[in-house]
Each structure stands twice: as structure tokens, then as C-alpha cells.
Amino acid sequence: MSTPFGKQLRDLRSRAGLSQDRLMERSGVSVRMISRYENTEHLPKRDTAALLAEALELTPDEQADLLAAAGYRTGRAPEADGAPPRAEPLFKARLVEAADKLAAAVGGHWKREVEHRQVLDPDPLSIRWLTDADLSDHWENVLGLQTPGDHTPPDLDGELEQIVEVYRRVPSGRLVLLGRAGSGKTVLALRLVTGLLETRRSGEPVPVVFSLGSWDPAVDLRAWLTAQLLRDHPGLGQVLPDESTLAAALVENDLILPVMDGFDEIAGGLVSDPLEKLNRTARMPLVLTSRAAEYRAAVAKSDVLTAAACIRLTDLTVDDLARYLPRTTVRKSGDGTPLWQPLLDELRSEPRTEAGETLAAVFTTPLMVALARTIYSDTPTHDPAELLDETAFPTPDAVEAHLLGNLVPTVYRVRTEQRRFEPERAERWLGYLADHLNRLGEHDLAWWRLGTSMPRPTRVLAMALALGLVFAFADGVLAGLLLGFDPMQFTGGVVIDLAAGAAVGIAHGLLAKHRGAAFEPSGIQMRLRGARSGPRRNFARRFRIGFAAGVLLGLAYGATREIIRGLILGLDPNTVFELVIVNSLLLALVFGFSAGVTYMFLSLWERPLDLASVQSPAGLIRSSRRTVVVQALLFAPALAAVVPGTVWGLVELLQLLPPRFGEWHWSPWEGMILGLYAAGFGALGYVLGLTAWGQWAVFGRFWLPLTGRLPWAVPEFLDDAYRLGILRRSGVVYQFRHARLQDHLAASYRTAGRR
Structure with a gap:
């Protein structure tokens, strides 16, 4: 049965000639919610009602009536000179504001990266390209023309500083950048992003770089783009009236221009399916980079990228090297000639020697030139003339292996002032990564x-050991302070603590298998004050998540504890089996219900991160650490309060069982002890075993350093x-x-x- 608001909304929508789908496009409120308002007794929040009123283009009086029907009072806006000008819908205004903030954050990040990567120091290395007509779509599709015919394609040839101008000549906004490994595709894409951001106007799409190597084509492209945005910009996790996020809304409304780097890296080179998936988004402007051979092979299996123009990067020339390399250093060789002069003379000589031919084949890509610059121009003791040794470097592969292999030792020996990390160890650690x-x-x-690339049994063992040691240390300190040191009691406590660590380790392994290899950063912060702007309080879902984790922990802890106790006390297998079954189930119910209730109410203090609050890996680590610490401080007292009541209620229910199940006794004191134990060790177990920051602390800060990796x-x-x-x-x-x-x-x- 619909409310007066629902009937009024349906009548106004019909009067405007709008379907529910069309109203969704205008307002940003989902069809499911619109139908719910029109056909049930569900009422919207004030912001949602205002969005619907704006989308319906109502007069001020009609807007006030609709809001009043939803239960919100509002004053009548005065009219001047007839009907007032319509304001931009609130939904679109909010998206434009979010896009502008994102553009500022992205622009600042890539500006720093351009400086860090020395793209413009001392001057950009020449990167040129030619139009690849064979791998471009029909020009009618690229130009958006309705009728076929002989159309003159735009001139897309150019060089680095012209990339923005060339991109704007492609009406479809879909461009493929091809080149071989190290040819400068990523640098060109980066220059496109920074150039578009420099000339961007408010409300235009924001160019964002996405590394395609992590895209599983089985996942919807827009959903993956949304997930990547939320990972890098957690502030876009703010929830809109239709329960989607700002990130999803920006993607769905084409306010994101995806610059997708590394098409050839998808799924180990299995690229025919990804190309087909990309062609399902034919209206989405995008930029795609790929190695030429891999993209050509994918096109042969499928088709070109729909409505996309294609350009192919060309090799560097000797003149390009002569303009660039001498400007990277003022050093001279032993005979007083400029450092790079012998090598350049060899490249210019006619005919070339074998060494000249080898170097000419190597120095055709910006990657190899950049490596050579780092090793020789930026290093006071190295001389590039050594590359002319035909015996040491007989082939291009030998030269490239030399440049790749000497990069790490060179920069760590020369550039590290304090020598905190020795070159040999640094190379070993980087090799592990x-x-x-x-x-x-x-x-x-x-x-x-x-740590997630380790076998799962190893991860579970590492987590169990780390948590067991933490539990034993905390238990030993508390017991020593409160009760004094008792060797027998201490030994028993260590056994129980190791069992608890093993339980959390098992729960970690099971949840990691269910949710993927790693726990993702939550993208939230905990605030005890302030207006709520985070996700809706879906208490049922939160309870289910907490209950599942608590049940896993209770089962694992109960079984592990009773098995260890049985081995120590020498109990017969049947008795141990009965104890495992009974206590595991009891603890599973206690921990499950208590964790579910506690996790449910933690959402009351969760808020999304600000858009500009996290812009680096270290920033996300700090934010995640603050969040889990506050969660633990809230989690502990909540568990201490909930567990005793749960124990009492469960025991009362067990008394109703038939006498053949025996009598159940669990004193209030035992419930309080279990509550305090769960409060301390449950909070520690949650932080270290069931969060992204805890996984980082155990593996990244403990296990991998402990094992020398x-x-x-x-x-x-x-x-x-x-x-x-x-x-x-x-x-x-x-x-x-x-x-x-x-x-x-x-x-x-x-x-x-x-x-």
C-alpha cells in the first residue's frame, strides 16, 4: 500500500511523462527505490525527496508539497519576475563537486610523479608516433558519422607535447597507444593525463590512470573501475541516496576518463576476452596502452577496439640521443671529451662497427636510454664507453641485461647518503617483492x-604463531601483575594462548579463502561525534558478518583448546571428542552472537574518509592503523558487556534440554571471566587476524623480516x-x-x- 507521498510521486512522474528509468537517470535514485516509494509505505530521506523533486522540475510550491508528503516541512520560496530559474539538480551538483575535488587530488599526485620520474629533466626525451590505420576502427565510427563514405581521417601523427591536441581530434574519445616494451607508452599516457588536467574545466571528465594488469575480465569493467577508485581515493566511498557510492556514480555518469595502462598484461596475455569486454562499453571514452604485438594478436582473434583511433610509437633516432644524452651531465671522459661523445660518434659512424650496431639496437627505447642515464650520467665513477667493448657486450640482450642488472646496485651505492640499506641486501629484498x-x-x-603469495598453510602458521606470542605475552604480563608468577599457571596459560592464536589463524585462513587472499583496507574512519555521512546502517548484514567471524573463531578456538588440553592431561580420545563437540558449539554460539551484536553497533561511528585524506601508501597505512585501534577500543568494552549476558541466556536455554543431556552449570563469574578474556584477546585477534592493517603487521612487519625476505x-x-x-x-x-x-x-x- 502506497503512502500519500508515493501516490503523489507516481502522479507527478506520470504528468512529466517519465518512466522510472528516466527518473533514475535524472535524479540518481535507483529504480528499485523509486518503485519502493511508489508502491509501499517506505518514505525517503529529505535529501532523496529533494533530489526527486528537482528531477521532476517542480515549482517551489509543488516541491514543498512533495516534501511535506514525505514528512518534511519547508517554507515557500518567493517567486520574482515569474518562475524562478531552475537550479542544477542536487545530484549532478554533488557529482561535479566530487569530480573537481578528484581532479585536484589526481593532478597533484601526477605532477609530483612527473617531477620524480625526471620526465622533464632536463628536457623531455623525444617520443613520436604515427597513425596506425590498420588497427583503427572505421573512421565513420571514430568520427561519429551516421553515413558511410570517403571521409578524410584526422591527422593524428605527433610528438610528446602534442598528445592532448591529438587526443582532442578524436571525437569518440577512444584512443589506443601502441609501442614495444619500454617505448614510452606510460610516459605518453602520463603526459596526456597531466595535460588534460591542466586544461580541464569544472564538470568535465577526470582522467584517471588504471593499471589493467589487475583487471579480471570476468568482472564488469565499470565495477572494477569503481573498486580501483575506492582503493586509491577512499573518500569516494560516500553513499548516495540510492545506496551507491560517489565512485560508482562518477563512473556511471562518465565523469571519469579511464586511461588504462598495460592491456598486454591482462591475465598473462590472454587478451581476446578483455578486448571483447571493452567493446561492450563502446560509448565510454577511454585511452588504452598496449604492446603492439599483443594488441595485434588480440585484434586477430576478436576485433579492433570499437570507435577507437590507434597510434603507434616510433623508435628513437641517433639525433634524438644526441640532443638528449649530452644535456644530462657536464662530466667529461679522461681525455677531456664530453662523457657521451665516444658512444655518439660510434652510433654516427658509417659503416658502424659491431658495437655500434649493438648499441643502435638497444638505444631505440626511452626505457634503455633512461637506465643508461641513471647508471652513467648520474654516477661520477661510471663511463658509458665501456659499452663499446664487443667482448663484454656481444649482443643487444647482453647490453640490456647489464643496464637492468646494474640499476639497483648503482643507485644504492651512489645515491644513498646514509647507506642504511646495503646494495646486496636491497637487491635481494627487491627481488623478493x-x-x-x-x-x-x-x-x-x-x-x-x-605475504599473500605464500602458500595458505604457511600463512595460517605465521598468523597463529604471531598471535599466540602476542596473546602469551599479554596474558603473562597481566597474570604476573595481578596474581604473581606461578610456573604451572603460566604454562597452562601459554598453552591456552597458543590455542587462541591457532584459532584466529585458522579463522584468518578460512575468511581469506572466502574473501580472496588479502583483507582490503576498509576506507573508513571512526568518529564518535559529528553528523553521519557513511553507509546506511544495514544492521542485519553487519550482524551476519560478525556472527560468521565469531562462529569460525569459536569453533576453531574450542576445538584447538580441547585437543591440546586432552593431550596434556592424557584424556582418552572419546572424552576429547565429546569435549571438542560440546565446547566448540557453545563457544561458537557465544562468540558468534556477541561478535555479531558488537560489529553491528560499531557501524554507528563509521564515517568515510575525506577525499584528500589519503594520497599515498604510507597515508593509507596510518589511516588504517588509526581506524583499527579505535575499533579495538570500542570493540573490547562492548564484548565485555555482551558476552556474559550471552553466556547466561545460552545456559538458561540449555536447561530446557531433556535430562539425558546432563545438567549445565556456568556461573556468572565464569561468564564475566570469559567476557573479559574475549574483550582483550578478541579485540587483539580482530585487529591482527581479521583486518588489512593486521595482516600487514603480521606478515609485512613480523614474518617476512623474521625470515629474511x-x-x-x-x-x-x-x-x-x-x-x-x-x-x-x-x-x-x-x-x-x-x-x-x-x-x-x-x-x-x-x-x-x-x-
Whole structure:
């Protein structure tokens, strides 16, 4: 049965000649919610009612009547000179504001990255391209023409500083950038992003770089783009009236221009299916980069990218090298000639020697030129003339392996003033990180995924050991302070603590298997004051999540504890089995209900992060740490209060069972003890075992350094590698400087047998 508001909304929509779908497009309120308002007794929030009124283009009096029908009073807006001018709908205004803030954040980030990557120092290395008509779609589709015919295609040839101008010549907004490995595709895409942001006007789409290597084509493209935006910009998680997020709304309303880097890296090169999925979004403007060979192979299996023009990067010339390399240093060789002069003379000589031919084949891509610059121009003791040694470097592969292999030792020996990280150790640690990414099939180095490339049994063991030690330490300190040191009691307590650690480790493994290898950062903050602007209070869903985690923890803890106790006390297997069944079920119900209720009410203090509050990996680590600490401080007293009541209620229910099940006795004191135990160790177990920051703390800050795979100061090491140019930043994750460097370091790590 509909309310007066629902009937009025339906009548006004019919009068305007709008379907529910059309009203959704105008207002941003989902069809499901519109239908719910029109046909049930459900009433909207004030903001939602205002959005619907704006979308229906009502007069001020009609808007006031509709809001009043929803239960909200409003004054009548005075009219002057007839009907007042219509304001932009609130929904669109909010999206424009969010897009403008996102543009500022993205622009600031990539401006810093351009400076860090030395793209413009001392002057951009020449990057040129030609139109690839064979891999472009029909020009009628690119130009958006309705009738076929002989149409003159736009001139898309150009060089680095012309990329924005060239992109604006493509009416469809769909452009493919092709080139071989290291040819400068990413640099060109980055220059396009910064150039578009420099000339962007309010309300225009925001160019955002997405690394396609992490896209699973089985996932809807828009859903994946939304998830990536939420990962890098948690502030876009604010919930709109239709229960979607700002990130989803920006994607759905084409206020995001995806610049998708690395098409050739999707699913290990299985690219025919991804190209088909991309063609289902033919109206979405996008920029795609790919290695030419892989893209051509994908087109042969499927089709070109619909409505997309294609350009192909060309090789560097000797003149390009002569203009660039001498300007990167003022150093001279031993005989007083400019440092790069012998190598350039060899490249210009006619005919070339074998060494000249080898170097000419290598220095055709910006990647190799940039590596050579770092190793020789930026290093006071290295001379590029050594590359002319035909015996040491007989082939282009030998030269490239030399440049890739010397990058890390060079920058760590020369650029690190304090020498905090020794070159040999740094290379080993970077090799582990590269191998970790290759095992995951990714290029995004996310701190919360460290350790997830290990086998699951190893992860569970590491988590159980770490938590058991934490529990035993905390238990030992508290017991010693309150009761004094008793060896027998201490030993028993350690056994129980190790059992609790094993329980949380098992629960971690089961939840990780269900939710994926890693727990993702939540993108929220905890605030005890202020207006609520986060997700709606879906108490039923929150209870289910908390209940499931609590049940897993209770089952694992009850079974582990009773098995260990049975082994210590020498109980017969049948008795142990009965104790495992009974206590596991009891603890599962107690922990499940208590965790469900507690997790449900934690949502009362959750708020989305601000858009500008997290812009780096270190910033997300700090934000996640603050969130879980506050959650633990709220979680502990809530559990201490809920568990005793749950125990009492459960025991009362068990008294109703037939006598053959025995009598149930659980004193209030035992319930309080269990509540205090759950408060302390439950909060610790949640923080360390069931959150992204806890997974990072256990694996990234404890297990991997303990086993020699990473240094103890992991954040400082990653930041140092970034500062030295080995890593780069993309949102809240790191990436290796180039995929070839990642592959080289991973191969060296595996060759050395470090697994």
C-alpha cells in the first residue's frame, strides 16, 4: 500500500511523462527505490525527496508539497519576475563537486610523479608516433558519422607535447597507444593525463590512470573501475541516496576518463576476452596502452577496439640521443671529451662497427636510454664507453641485461647518503617483492597483500604463531601483575594462548579463502561525534558478518583448546571428542552472537574518509592503523558487556534440554571471566587476524623480516626505493619502475634460490 507521498510521486512522474528509468537517470535514485516509494509505505530521506523533486522540475510550491508528503516541512520560496530559474539538480551538483575535488587530488599526485620520474629533466626525451590505420576502427565510427563514405581521417601523427591536441581530434574519445616494451607508452599516457588536467574545466571528465594488469575480465569493467577508485581515493566511498557510492556514480555518469595502462598484461596475455569486454562499453571514452604485438594478436582473434583511433610509437633516432644524452651531465671522459661523445660518434659512424650496431639496437627505447642515464650520467665513477667493448657486450640482450642488472646496485651505492640499506641486501629484498608480484600475476605492490603469495598453510602458521606470542605475552604480563608468577599457571596459560592464536589463524585462513587472499583496507574512519555521512546502517548484514567471524573463531578456538588440553592431561580420545563437540558449539554460539551484536553497533561511528585524506601508501597505512585501534577500543568494552549476558541466556536455554543431556552449570563469574578474556584477546585477534592493517603487521612487519625476505623497516625501505627511482607510486600502491625491471629482479631472485 502506497503512502500519500508515493501516490503523489507516481502522479507527478506520470504528468512529466517519465518512466522510472528516466527518473533514475535524472535524479540518481535507483529504480528499485523509486518503485519502493511508489508502491509501499517506505518514505525517503529529505535529501532523496529533494533530489526527486528537482528531477521532476517542480515549482517551489509543488516541491514543498512533495516534501511535506514525505514528512518534511519547508517554507515557500518567493517567486520574482515569474518562475524562478531552475537550479542544477542536487545530484549532478554533488557529482561535479566530487569530480573537481578528484581532479585536484589526481593532478597533484601526477605532477609530483612527473617531477620524480625526471620526465622533464632536463628536457623531455623525444617520443613520436604515427597513425596506425590498420588497427583503427572505421573512421565513420571514430568520427561519429551516421553515413558511410570517403571521409578524410584526422591527422593524428605527433610528438610528446602534442598528445592532448591529438587526443582532442578524436571525437569518440577512444584512443589506443601502441609501442614495444619500454617505448614510452606510460610516459605518453602520463603526459596526456597531466595535460588534460591542466586544461580541464569544472564538470568535465577526470582522467584517471588504471593499471589493467589487475583487471579480471570476468568482472564488469565499470565495477572494477569503481573498486580501483575506492582503493586509491577512499573518500569516494560516500553513499548516495540510492545506496551507491560517489565512485560508482562518477563512473556511471562518465565523469571519469579511464586511461588504462598495460592491456598486454591482462591475465598473462590472454587478451581476446578483455578486448571483447571493452567493446561492450563502446560509448565510454577511454585511452588504452598496449604492446603492439599483443594488441595485434588480440585484434586477430576478436576485433579492433570499437570507435577507437590507434597510434603507434616510433623508435628513437641517433639525433634524438644526441640532443638528449649530452644535456644530462657536464662530466667529461679522461681525455677531456664530453662523457657521451665516444658512444655518439660510434652510433654516427658509417659503416658502424659491431658495437655500434649493438648499441643502435638497444638505444631505440626511452626505457634503455633512461637506465643508461641513471647508471652513467648520474654516477661520477661510471663511463658509458665501456659499452663499446664487443667482448663484454656481444649482443643487444647482453647490453640490456647489464643496464637492468646494474640499476639497483648503482643507485644504492651512489645515491644513498646514509647507506642504511646495503646494495646486496636491497637487491635481494627487491627481488623478493618482484617475485611476490609475479606469483600474484600483478604489478601493483600493495602493502596489505604482502605475504599473500605464500602458500595458505604457511600463512595460517605465521598468523597463529604471531598471535599466540602476542596473546602469551599479554596474558603473562597481566597474570604476573595481578596474581604473581606461578610456573604451572603460566604454562597452562601459554598453552591456552597458543590455542587462541591457532584459532584466529585458522579463522584468518578460512575468511581469506572466502574473501580472496588479502583483507582490503576498509576506507573508513571512526568518529564518535559529528553528523553521519557513511553507509546506511544495514544492521542485519553487519550482524551476519560478525556472527560468521565469531562462529569460525569459536569453533576453531574450542576445538584447538580441547585437543591440546586432552593431550596434556592424557584424556582418552572419546572424552576429547565429546569435549571438542560440546565446547566448540557453545563457544561458537557465544562468540558468534556477541561478535555479531558488537560489529553491528560499531557501524554507528563509521564515517568515510575525506577525499584528500589519503594520497599515498604510507597515508593509507596510518589511516588504517588509526581506524583499527579505535575499533579495538570500542570493540573490547562492548564484548565485555555482551558476552556474559550471552553466556547466561545460552545456559538458561540449555536447561530446557531433556535430562539425558546432563545438567549445565556456568556461573556468572565464569561468564564475566570469559567476557573479559574475549574483550582483550578478541579485540587483539580482530585487529591482527581479521583486518588489512593486521595482516600487514603480521606478515609485512613480523614474518617476512623474521625470515629474511624483507628488512625490519619495510615502510622506510619502500619509500627509499621510491626515492631512488626503483619504485614508482600509483595511487596508494607502489609499482616497479618498469615491468621489465620487475621481471629481471624476480628472475635473479629465483635463480639465486631465494624462495
